[in-house]
Amino acid sequence: NYLIPRRLAWEANEKNIRRLKEEKRKEGEKDEKILRSAVTFSSKLDKISCTITVKTGESEKIFGAVTSSDIREALISKGINVGKKDILLDEPIKKLGVYTVEVRIHPKVTGRVKVWVVKE
Template identity: 50%
Template sequence: MKVILRKNFSQLGNVGDVVNVKDGYARNYLIPRQIAYQATKGNIRALEEEKKQILKKEAKELESAQALAAELEKVSISIPVKVGEEEKIFGSVTTQMIADALKEKGFDLDKRKIEITEPIKALGIYSVSIKLHPSVTATVKTWVVRE
């Protein structure tokens, strides 16, 4: 059965690709989960319209991510931690701590978008990157200070 993909699907292809799959796979998996349409002339036209809407939506998301990144670049946050001997902190600074500090500043971000390259285990100033969109990354200056 020939189907048209509605979503990017790693095993088969990208949006709009016409692929040939087994009938049962299409009827029982791809079509009920709205990953694909059956390849008919009407569905091809409907997919073209859907593609236009998806492109508009992605452009809006990219624009809003760039605006948020510009705002985040101006922000610096401080995270108070308990400190032991030789200025070493107990544990490490987590992405959840950073997300909570950003929430206090008015930025509600998911902790999974925050990327810490190395564990933060000492006092100091760190640059933490936040992946807002596949092509947009913001950097926030983070101060780890004594509590």
């Protein structure tokens, strides 16, 4: 046999089956713990709002736009570290106002952050 001597597979005896079941159980518990942690973080994130000041013209039109990078920097200043790609923004924000932005925390969990875009 090719797989067993190279330790790429195990013989399907009772001992190895028990060990595999135990590993799957531990992995399931670990995944469940991570998911619970993500849900807890999501509820914390829902209570947070951040303010981004932008330069505007006379008609209160924003110069440029507020992007996910800007939102990420505002969150980092609040002590929340998320990836730029985890901020789910359909398109950059181009007007003043209050926006609810989704943040992916876990593949199954997203949180929401309130973003205030105000003039300088």
